[in-house]
Amino acid sequence: xxxxxxxxxxxHRCGALIDHLARRxxxxxxxxxxxxxxxxxxxxxxxxxxxxxESSQQDLAKILEMDGTNVVGLLNxxxxxxxxxxxxxxxxxxxxxxxxxxxxxxxxxxxxxxxAAVEDEVFSTLGDDQRETLYELLQQATRKTGTxxxxxxxxx
Amino acid sequence: xxxxxxxxxxxHRCGALIDHLARRxxxxxxxxxxxxxxxxxxxxxxxxxxxxxESSQQDLAKILEMDGTNVVGLLNxxxxxxxxxxxxxxxxxxxxxxxxxxxxxxxxxxxxxxxAAVEDEVFSTLGDDQRETLYELLQQATRKTGTxxxxxxxxx
DNA sequence: TAGATTGTTGGTGTAGGACAAATCATTAAT
DNA sequence: ATTAATGATTTGTCCTACACCAACAATCTA
Numbered sequence: 001x002x003x004x005x006x007x008x009x010x011x012h013r014c015g016a017l018i019d020h021l022a023r024r025x026x027x028x029x030x031x032x033x034x035x036x037x038x039x040x041x042x043x044x045x046x047x048x049x050x051x052x053x054e055s056s057q058q059d060l061a062k063i064l065e066m067d068g069t070n071v072v073g074l075l076n077x078x079x080x081x082x083x084x085x086x087x088x089x090x091x092x093x094x095x096x097x098x099x100x101x102x103x104x105x106x107x108x109x110x111x112x113x114x115x116a117a118v119e120d121e122v123f124s125t126l127g128d129d130q131r132e133t134l135y136e137l138l139q140q141a142t143r144k145t146g147t148x149x150x151x152x153x154x155x156x
Numbered sequence: 157x158x159x160x161x162x163x164x165x166x167x168h169r170c171g172a173l174i175d176h177l178a179r180r181x182x183x184x185x186x187x188x189x190x191x192x193x194x195x196x197x198x199x200x201x202x203x204x205x206x207x208x209x210e211s212s213q214q215d216l217a218k219i220l221e222m223d224g225t226n227v228v229g230l231l232n233x234x235x236x237x238x239x240x241x242x243x244x245x246x247x248x249x250x251x252x253x254x255x256x257x258x259x260x261x262x263x264x265x266x267x268x269x270x271x272a273a274v275e276d277e278v279f280s281t282l283g284d285d286q287r288e289t290l291y292e293l294l295q296q297a298t299r300k301t302g303t304x305x306x307x308x309x310x311x312x
Numbered sequence: 313t314a315g316a317t318t319g320t321t322g323g324t325g326t327a328g329g330a331c332a333a334a335t336c337a338t339t340a341a342t
Numbered sequence: 343a344t345t346a347a348t349g350a351t352t353t354g355t356c357c358t359a360c361a362c363c364a365a366c367a368a369t370c371t372a
Contacts, residue, residue, distance in 0.1 A: 013268040013275055014287070015181045016203040017294040019196055022178030024221055025171045040175055041359080047172040057319065065180055067361055072320060086319095094318040094369045112169040119169055123297050131170070134293045137286055138173040141279050197328080213350065223330055228351060242350095250338045250349045317370075323363085330357080341346070 021122065028118040036111055037081060045074055046083065046100065046108045051143065054099040056089070083107055177278065184274040192267055193237060201230055202239065202256065202264045207299065210255040212245065239263055 026040050033039060038046075048063055049055065057075065061068045075098060078084035083104030089095035100108070123131055182196050189195060194202075204219055205211065213231065217224045231254060234240035239260030245251035256264070279287055 012288065012291040012295075013271050014291045014294050015185055015271055015275060016196075016200045017291070017298055018174060018178050018181060020200050020204070020220075020298055021294060022174045023200075025174060027221055029171055039358095040172075044172045044176050044179075048176070058317095064176075065183055066359095068319080069321085069362080070360060076320095089318095092318080092370070096319065115169050115171055119171060125296055125299075126293060130293055130296075132168065133289065134297075135168040135170045135173070137282060137290045137293075138170050138177060139168075140281055140286075141290075142173055142176055143281075195327095214348095222328095224350080225331080225352085226329055229329095232351095245349095248339070248349080252350065313372100315370100315372080318368085320366080320368105322365090325362080326360085328357100328359090331355085333353085335352080336350085337348100338350105339346100339348075342344085 024122050025118065028121065029115060032114050032118055033111060036107060036114065038077075038083075038107070038111065041074065042078060042083075043108070043111055045078065046104055046111075049084065049098065049100045050105065050108060051139075054097050056095045057098060058095075060098060078104065081107075180278050181274065184277065185271060188270050188274055189267060192263060192270065194233075194239075194263070194267065197230065198234060198239075199264070199267055201234065202260055202267075205240065205254065205256045206261065206264060207295075210253050212251045213254060214251075216254060234260065237263075 029040050029043070033043060045060070045064065048060065052059075052063070055063070057071055058068065060075075061071045064071065064074075066074075075084060075086065079086055081103075082101055085099050085101050086096040087099070089097045119131070123134075126134065185196050185199070189199060201216070201220065204216065208215075208219070211219070213224065213227055216231075217227045220227065220230075222230075231240060231242065235242055237259075238257055241255050241257050242252040243255070245253045275287070279290075282290065
């Protein structure tokens with residue numbers, strides 16, 4: 001059946017570890033992000049918008065895996081601070097095309113810079129190269145899953 | 157000043173990515189873990205207990221980075237299902253030594269097995285070797301931070 | 313025109329978790 | 343021996359993030 005004789009047993013489960021680390025990061029990040037006027041979940045949204053470029057709110061809801069109504073609130077927060085811009089799609093004027101503003105991009109950069117100390121603490125046992133590897137793995141995991149989430153949708 | 161000409165700029169920030177992935181994992185894990193009678197945070201606690209061995213509740217509070225009173229509730233849940241055992245420390249009879257029971261270890265194993273599908277979905281874009289690398293990086297990040305958390309305490 | 317879709321508002325409910333205060337058992341300090 | 347500090351527990355309050363539902367306006371599609 002299987003064409004490969006390689007080890008087929010799945011690798012270790014890292015869900016709990018990710019959950020654990022996410023908690024540690026979030027706790028520290030909150031205080032670091034507070035002076036910037038945003039919260040961790042805002043940072044996620046900004047990151048997604050930067051990595052994916054402009055998206056409809058439905059896309060965001062799918063990618064962020066949160067309820068549409070809550071996405072509205074999230075974007076309201078971000079738009080109120082000019083970090084994000086909603087404009088009507090010319091193709092389908094029901095849609096809002098959400099895009100990161102220059103202000104948002106700059107704030108995101110500042111936020112990430114400010115989080116250096118946090119990550120240095122949480123990932124103190126990882127070398128720079130290991131952290132980069134981790135980043136790439138995570139990036140790969142999230143990016144393509146975004147594509148996958150879009151595969152079921154129309155305009156990707 | 158710097159003895160090395162290597163790139164000194166810190167690696168990318170992966171906090172947001174971890175947060176994002178953690179959310180995706182948690183949402184799916186909840187429904188998978190529900191039939192087993194536990195929730196994601198229980199799984200984290202069980203995992204920590206397996207990886208660290210028996211610990212005092214204070215240690216757990218420090219490692220899980222949650223309030224002591226909430227650790228009590230968490231352990232109450234786990235103990236009610238016989239997944240965890242609290243016994244008095246012989247050295248300091250105020251302390252409770254918390255340990256994973258056989259039942260707990262088995263349930264943890266079953267839970268991880270049941271989460272295979274979840275991780276397969278979320279990490280669909282990572283190969284088995286990449287997932288293993290990811291696991292090891294996460295493990296390393298969490299394990300030693302636990303030691304670090306214990307460094308400030310007494311009996312480690 | 314009728315029906316479906318995108319976003320928006322408002323309201324409700326729940327769960328996680330922080331925090332404070334009081335209690336009990338035990339240990340350490342004087 | 344008395345007092346103070348510590349670990350665990352209980353209770354109760356509060357807040358935040360969310361999911362979920364219903365209703366609505368604007369727009370697209372059949």
